[in-house]
Amino acid sequence: MPAPARHLVILSGGLDSTVCMAVAGRDSGPSPVALTFDYGQRHRTELDRAAAVAARFRSEHLVVELDASRWGGSALTDATVEVPDAAEPNAQQAQGEQAIPVTYVPARNIIFLSVALGVAEARDLDAVYLGVNALDYSGYPDCRPEFVEAFRRVAAVGQKRGVEGRPVEIRTPLIELTKAGIVRLGADLGAPLELTWSCYRAGPAPCGRCDACVLRAKGFSDAGLDDPALSPSVSTP
């Protein structure tokens, strides 16, 4: 009988969270609990990919429904807001602008981490893994180290576990990696990158033009690897 899981991974079915599954497996046993949110995202393929990844790790897979599309406010959940093509990666940063795109989902990682802390506490798990990354990312405020640090404080003072002196840990093993570094780490750990989905759009194949597709392609390119999720027949729609 396998040892009980000690960790929980917030799993979207994308590249970063799938690499997090592999990191959590390396750290503490092969089958962390996987937690996925069905928040009304337009790219529903994510949910299927998350299930496939969890199955590959033989992990328990919790899917929590929380319909953010009811309150709107993001291109990822609101069909009336168009997903834009990627901007030049560093142009906005070079101008010193706050460049938070319309694909930002209000409080998404705040909500994900909150529920994860609840599950981890109820199950007496040691840590929550979140695959945020503040280097090659889309500029979301809830992917930055200062956000994670603020949330650690919430876990420390706002949960019974924290007050008792052993807060649920929040681990972000990818936060300082480049996208290429994440791809390399995943490949090294044997993460099933071929199962992952990054595209923001709801098409049958990745669009290749949205911010998520462009960042992913650059990551594989810089790592000197082919993207195993792209077959030649679907990579140029």
Add this chain to the structure above:
Amino acid sequence: MPAPARHLVILSGGLDSTVCMAVAGRDSGPSPVALTFDYGQRHRTELDRAAAVAARFRSEHLVVELDASRWGGSALTDATVEVPDAAEPNAQQAQGEQAIPVTYVPARNIIFLSVALGVAEARDLDAVYLGVNALDYSGYPDCRPEFVEAFRRVAAVGQKRGVEGRPVEIRTPLIELTKAGIVRLGADLGAPLELTWSCYRAGPAPCGRCDACVLRAKGFSDAGLDDPALSPSVSTP
């Protein structure tokens, strides 16, 4: 046509959150948005009372389903854990113990505030009201000022609104009041206290013995008021 709502109130259907509705109404117009969570609580009456309170304020009422009973860990959501009778109010504190009861729901207010921040940001509301109280309370860590302060930091650094310099405010107007003070404030503001439900148990009438019932009764007694939610026929089951 009424002015659009500027505030959101996390409304459980209990005494404290109903008084918060009245405070928000006083602060910024009569009909704040009301946000209620269906988290699998055993005391389902709460949900009906929340709807009745929201209707009384002519407020938009959002009910978000999030089934915490799936991951368990609390007497309020897990039918296998019994709701205890109230302990002597100050006995545990006098012993200097951390006395967090089994009715604690892992990360409940963390999750509630997270979703509230998301809704408030998507709707461009100014503030979220949460009826926590750290004086006459059950010892939950997520009702204390240090928890609220930690969450304000999350809103400031983890949301687009915060990064842009106008974070969603988190207001806790009851946090330093006694239960009697809350009762008096509600009565002064004309809050519909007769519609509210506090009992942790799922019976047809308040049990009168759980922590929530005992705190509420003491609040009305100390305020010198009768509890309008109790008719003589149901107050002694």
